[in-house]
Amino acid sequence: MASPPRRRLSGLDQPRKRGVSLRDAYDPERFGRVSEKVARYIGSWAFIAWMTAVVLSWVLWNTLAPENLRPDFFPFIFLTLLLSLQASYAAPLILLAQNRQTDRDRVQYQEDRQRTERLLADGDYLARELASIRLALGEVATRDYVRSELRDLVEDLAARMDAIEAQRRETGDDRPA
Template identity: 65%
Template sequence: MATERPDSQSPRERATGVPGAGAAPRGPRGRLDQPRTPRRKLLPEYDPEAFARFSERIARFLGTGRFIAWMTVIIVLWVLWNVFAPEALRWDEYPFIFLTLMLSLQASYAAPLILLAQNRQDDRDRVTQEQEREQNERSIADTEYLTREIASLRMGLGEVATRDWIRSELQDLVRDLAEQHVLPPGGRARGRDESDGPER
């Protein structure tokens, strides 16, 4: 019957007093071929893209004349109600501290929303500029290619016979043939003169 030797335990097992503490973990966290289970987060999760679109809509509405008109109407009605309404129905008497608080709260929310919308617009402008730069680079490359092709065509066309050149060559050939085979009035052909030699 085999007995365990006390020195066969690892230092971690001796320190913790738990057998097998020095071995590799065998639970799901120790498996490298399986993804970890997602941890619960204390903060609520949200879609950044959806929130950015929402902030952009709010920022666009804040920059319109309709918002200024509605804001003016609400402030005027607020002030008139709290000045001329019966005392029992007033909720914010002069100096309108609650109105000031509401406007400050609105400004504190409007500023980050406008910044988010500006960041989104900056990202969109950056992507657009990158696409335009790539398009310009492709256009420049295409222009250089076409320029080289046109230059090579012009060099090639310099060696091609044109219609006027062929016509002039044919006219010269016809003239030479006429001078060699047709006798001009009052004389002989040049070919016969050269072949016969000087007269005796």
Template identity: 60%
Template structure:
């Protein structure tokens, strides 16, 4: 009885050993818990591109310059009790280092995304050029085949020149043998 209680509810094989429950293949697995938060790489990449575009503008440089000037002026000329960063401006240096440490990877990420887009564009252009070359070669072969075929066909100009040659020959015969031409009439 104890063996039956142990395997009650769990499927058993031919040997009577309990097997783990089967997962249904027609249903998706439940998502696993992760230690790190999940994020969408595309939306993060778009955000990094927007930040990188903003960091590369004169507007950013102007605002950054104004903030640094205001920081230095405030901490140099404000009353001593109101100053929050003394003369060597250690906190300002920390803030600028922090901003640079985040800006550099974001700019690199944006450049990598742009390089990936460029690579896809170049690949598409290369395939389009290959198709154009193949089409041009096909048309060249078709035109050559048409020219070869037309070389054997009597053209209007060729027939006209042949008829003119025959007329000239007839006129010369009439000039050489006028009596024969009058009898024929």
């Protein structure tokens, strides 16, 4: 008779298989996301239409149906109980969804404020850089200024050469200058 196959133990070089636990599947944000979905649905026209249809059909059934088939009679206490139960669950879910939205808005406002502060700082930096460039350019000779100075020097040299040439003619000197 053959012995049953032995279970092979994993070695130290092999990671152990982890079992599925509830702690691994727990997501603390899941209830918040569900509450936002519920609050979004409760605030929709579809919910209002369905709720109106259910209440109307409840009232019509309990007023027009035979008495032995009516679960709730005229003051409709059971309907009031159901609506109160629905409201008692809806109100905290809506408040939770509003709190989560407020938290998201606060984070968004903080990011917007930080972005605005960075943009203002960048704008200030660029304004200072532009002012320093303008000051530096004020001290640097521009092309037009250099051209006008060179033109004045050429005119001044031409006038001196003309004066030297006129003086040589008066003295009668034929030597080249």
